[in-house]
Amino acid sequence: xxxxxxxxxxxxxxxxxxxxxxxxxxxxxxxxxxxxxxxxxxxxxxxxxxxxxxxxxxxxxxx
Numbered sequence: 001x002x003x004x005x006x007x008x009x010x011x012x013x014x015x016x017x018x019x020x021x022x023x024x025x026x027x028x029x030x031x032x033x034x035x036x037x038x039x040x041x042x043x044x045x046x047x048x049x050x051x052x053x054x055x056x057x058x059x060x061x062x063x
Contacts, residue, residue: 001045006038033058
């Protein structure tokens with residue numbers, strides 16, 4: 001599992017971005033990849049998979 005911080009998450013649209021602790025890279029997150037609700041600035045753990053437009057965070061949990 002990787003860790004990071006939620007940079008942005010729009011609840012009404014169901015997506016946002018996480019900043020990776022390891023690489024400072026922005027990773028897309030969709031509400032379907034969440035195991036808990038998240039908000040901006042939450043610390044999270046997650047897994048990464050390749051999506052259509054780049055990396056997607058899945059199995060996202062608050063820590």
